[in-house]
Amino acid sequence: MAYIIEGIKEAFALLLRGDSEIYQIILLSLLVSGIATLLATVVGLPLGIYTGIRKFPLKRLYGSVLFTAMGIPPVVIGLLVTIVLSRKGPLGTYELLFTPQAMVIAQFLLVLPIVTGILFGTAREKGKHAYELAKTLGANRIECLFLLIKELHSSVLLAIMTGFGRAISEVGAVMLVGGNIRGQTRVMTTFITMNNSMGAYEKSIAMALVLLSISLVINGLSHHITGGKSYVD
Amino acid sequence: MSIECLQISKAYKNKSLFKDLNIAFEKGICNCITGENGSGKTTLLKIVAGLEKADFGNVRVKGTCTYSGSNPYMLRGTVMENILYPLTLKRQGQQSDLKKVQAMIAQLGLDGLEHREAHSLSSGEKQKVALGRALVWNPDILLLDEPTANIDVETIERIEHILLEYVKDPEHTLLLVSHDLEQARRLSGETWVLKTQGLSKVNPKVL
Ligand SMILES: Nc1ncnc2c1ncn2[C@@H]1O[C@H](COP(=O)(O)OP(=O)(O)OP(=O)(O)O)[C@@H](O)[C@H]1O
Numbered sequence: 280m281a282y283i284i285e286g287i288k289e290a291f292a293l294l295l296r297g298d299s300e301i302y303q304i305i306l307l308s309l310l311v312s313g314i315a316t317l318l319a320t321v322v323g324l325p326l327g328i329y330t331g332i333r334k335f336p337l338k339r340l341y342g343s344v345l346f347t348a349m350g351i352p353p354v355v356i357g358l359l360v361t362i363v364l365s366r367k368g369p370l371g372t373y374e375l376l377f378t379p380q381a382m383v384i385a386q387f388l389l390v391l392p393i394v395t396g397i398l399f400g401t402a403r404e405k406g407k408h409a410y411e412l413a414k415t416l417g418a419n420r421i422e423c424l425f426l427l428i429k430e431l432h433s434s435v436l437l438a439i440m441t442g443f444g445r446a447i448s449e450v451g452a453v454m455l456v457g458g459n460i461r462g463q464t465r466v467m468t469t470f471i472t473m474n475n476s477m478g479a480y481e482k483s484i485a486m487a488l489v490l491l492s493i494s495l496v497i498n499g500l501s502h503h504i505t506g507g508k509s510y511v512d
Numbered sequence: 513m514s515i516e517c518l519q520i521s522k523a524y525k526n527k528s529l530f531k532d533l534n535i536a537f538e539k540g541i542c543n544c545i546t547g548e549n550g551s552g553k554t555t556l557l558k559i560v561a562g563l564e565k566a567d568f569g570n571v572r573v574k575g576t577c578t579y580s581g582s583n584p585y586m587l588r589g590t591v592m593e594n595i596l597y598p599l600t601l602k603r604q605g606q607q608s609d610l611k612k613v614q615a616m617i618a619q620l621g622l623d624g625l626e627h628r629e630a631h632s633l634s635s636g637e638k639q640k641v642a643l644g645r646a647l648v649w650n651p652d653i654l655l656l657d658e659p660t661a662n663i664d665v666e667t668i669e670r671i672e673h674i675l676l677e678y679v680k681d682p683e684h685t686l687l688l689v690s691h692d693l694e695q696a697r698r699l700s701g702e703t704w705v706l707k708t709q710g711l712s713k714v715n716p717k718v719l
């Protein structure tokens with residue numbers, strides 16, 4: 280019992296001391312997951328909205344595939360990206376494996392179906408009327424997209440938040456493609472895993488507290504957006 | 513003529529709504545369509561508006577065209593913002609836009625509701641907002657699906673007056689779905705009944 284309390288005390292001391300390694304790791308985590316989520320939003324937002332409001336053959340199948348893809352285990356994505364980026368892989372010449380770029384790619388692939396899927400679902404249910412209105416008033420595609428983003432803005436925020444929350448807290452993908460290299464690809468989750476296996480609980484706990492706070496803030500915001508409901512108007 | 517339907521057919525599953533429909537609607541008058549529930553009036557209007565596709569045939573529409581349904585969608589925001597939206601798409605000067613919107617609000621008797629959330633309006637009020645939103649855009653062709661279905665008697669008069677003003681412009685075409693033959697008579701244009709055999713012209717005065 281005592282070592283837990285010691286660990287928490289140490290953790291606070293570590294955070295308050297302003298340990299530069301810890302803050303660097305936090306910054307890298309936020310950057311990697313932030314950029315991955317941003318890119319996934321740039322692609323997934325229009326894709327999800329557009330496919331949600333349009334009629335096309337095999338739309339149901341597309342929806343099922345999309346919703347399934349939302350649950351792909353991060354470690355599987357990590358494995359896939361590792362294979363593609365490894366020396367002998369198709370994109371091996373770019374030497375991206377074990378770089379932050381590789382981590383962004385992996386998390387992008389993780390977040391993309393989440394953002395796309397959430398917006399596909401809402402646009403399919405609620406986007407059609409707004410789209411038809413914009414269309415009958417002569418709006419072009421970009422204007423339609425902007426109107427739909429505005430009309431569905433709660434879902435847009437929820438999608439971004441859910442995607443970022445998933446990215447920042449996953450360990451499988453960043454571990455495989457990043458390799459947890461100190462000062463280069465070490466992020467919060469891989470730092471926790473490593474220190475835990477080395478028995479350096481105070482460091483694990485310190486970082487876990489930071490990660491927990493970030494997750495709580497994100498979840499709190501999502502809860503606020505949806506008004507505590509499991510769906511969004 | 514401004515709307516031409518050439519040999520259009522539409523069926524849902526195994527229900528055929530109309531087959532090889534040929535019809536042209538004239539400018540400068542009110543074209544009123546009536547017919548039984550489920551005869552396909554809304555579907556026809558949506559096909560003309562480009563929101564639904566005909567299974568076969570072509571629709572030719574000359575000029576700008578807008579459609580307002582019987583259960584209109586309200587955008588997030590106020591009544592004012594809803595009616596302003598079509599003008600923001602046209603990217604005109606902000607000042608004159610606001611004046612137009614205010615004039616429209618007064619014309620429709622929506623005064624006092626300008627700053628209300630459009631989502632919170634009654635269905636009749638929503639229909640008025642939708643009509644204002646369509647009219648402020650000043651389209652060449654206006655497609656209205658039962659625009660006075662939930663409207664009180666006094667406001668119906670007001671709306672019919674606005675619609676008559678609208679078709680006074682010889683470049684304007686009004687295509688209106690209504691179950692009210694008295695209304696068709698008051699708007700005194702052409703009246704048609706939609707049946708599976710096609711559209712047939714009727715004289716609302718003798719019906
Ligand atoms: N998306 C759809 N899928 C299947 N059937 C449809 C669809 N839309 C309309 N229908 C059917 O087509 C028929 C015509 O519908 P429509 O809404 O055009 O009728 P309407 O003439 O406008 O009727 P009302 O007077 O009640 O408004 C109805 O029987 C309706 O059930």
Ligand SMILES: [Mg+2]
Nearest residue numbers: 553554555657
């Ligand atoms: Mg109808």
